[in-house]
Amino acid sequence: MPSVVIDGLFWAAVGACVVAQFFILRAVFAPEAPAPAGSPAEAGRAAGRLRPPSRPLEIAWAVLPAIGLVFLFVWAWQIRHPSALRPVTVQMEVAP
Amino acid sequence: MSGVPVGAAAPPRPAPSLGRDLVALTKPRIISLLLVTTAAPMYAAGSPSLWLVLVVMLGGYLMAGGANAVNMYLDRDIDDVMARTRLRPIPSGRMSPQQVLAFGVACAVAATWMLAYFVNVLTAALALAGFYFYVFIYTRWLKRSSPQNIVIGGAAGAFPPLVGWAAVTGSIDIVAITLFLIVFYWTPPHFWALALLKQVDYGRAGVPMAPLVWGERETMHQMLWYTVILLWLTVLPWWVGAFGLLYLASALVLGGLLLGGIVQMLRAARAGAPWTGPAWWVYKYSLLYLALLFVAMGVDRALTR
Incomplete structure (x- = not known):
C-alpha cells in the first residue's frame, strides 16, 4: 500500500479522535441535565441517593485518556517515521 | 431472600453448594472474555508454549476472580438492593463477608506467586496492578462517586492484554x-x-x-x-x-x-x-x-x- 495512503489513514484517525474527544470533553463541561419526571434518575436524586459528582475530578477523568491518546499517536508516528520528532543535530566543521 | 419473585415459570436453579458459590464469586462468565484478551495477545506477541499459556490463564483467572470476590465483599450493601445481584452468595446469606474477603485475597496471593514464579515478575506486577485498580480505584472510589466510573475503572479490565504480552516478551x-x-x-x-x-x-x-x-x-x-x-x-x-x-x-x-x-x-x-x-x-x-x-x-x- 502506498505510504501516502497509509499516512493519510493515520491523519484520518487523528482527526476522528480529536473530534470524538472534543464531544467527550464537552459533556463533562456541560451543566447537569434535569432528570425527566418519573425517571430512575429523578427518583435517585429526590431520595438523595445520587449526589452530584465533583466537577474538577470529572474534568481530570475526561482529560486523562485524551493525554494517553496523544502519547500513543506520537509514539506510533515516531515508529513509522524514525527521523521525525527528534531534535535536529547540526554538524559544523571548523577549519584549522 | 425477601423480595425475590418466585413463580412457577421461573427456571429451576441448581441447589446451592460451597463449590458453586466459590465459582460464582469469581464471576466466570466475565472472566472468560478477560482470558481471551490475555491469550490472544500471547499468540500475537510470539509463539508461547502450551504450559506458559495454561499458567498465565490459571494465574489470570485467580487474579481476576480474586478481584471479583473482593468487589462482592465491598459492594455487599448495594448487591442486596439490586435485582441483578441479589442472589449472590453474601446478600443471599450463603457466605459471610469475611469468608468472601478471605477467598478473594487468597486467590490474588496465589495468582501473584504463580505468575512471578512460573512466568516473570513483570507479568505478576501487571496482574496485581489490575487487581488493585479494580478493587480500590473502581470499586472503592469511583463506582459510587462519578459517572465516569466505567471510563476510568475500565482500565482494570484492560490489564489482561498487557499481562499476556509481558508473559511472552518480558516487556511492554x-x-x-x-x-x-x-x-x-x-x-x-x-x-x-x-x-x-x-x-x-x-x-x-x-x-x-x-x-x-x-x-x-x-x-x-x-x-x-x-x-x-x-x-x-x-x-x-x-x-x-x-x-x-x-x-x-x-x-x-x-x-x-x-x-x-x-x-x-x-x-x-x-x-x-x-x-x-x-x-x-x-x-x-x-x-x-x-x-x-x-x-x-x-x-x-x-x-x-
Missing part, C-alpha cells in the same frame, strides 16, 4: 499499550448499554451511572464517540506493522457493526421509538466484538509468521 511495547487502550475505549460503550437497561437498579442503589447523571440521550452520544475512537484505535496496530490486512479487515468490519448498532439505538431514541432492543444488541454484540477482534489478532499473526 506500543502494540501492548494499544491493546490496553482498545479495551479501555471498548468498556464505556459496552457497560453503558447495560447501564441504560438497568437504570432503575442503579438508581435504587445510588450508583451514579452515566444515564442517571447525563441522561439517556447524552449517554448514547458518548457511546458513539467512544466507539469512533475505538474503531480508529483498532487500526493503529496495523499501521505500526504489528498485524496484516486480515486483522485490518476484521477490525473494520467488526467495528463498523458495533458503530452501526449504536447509531441504530440512537436513531430509535431520537424518534421516540423503543431503544431497549438495540441497546441489548449493542451490549451482547460488544462482548462478541472484543473476543473476535482479539482472535483476529492471534490468527493474523499465526498465518503471517
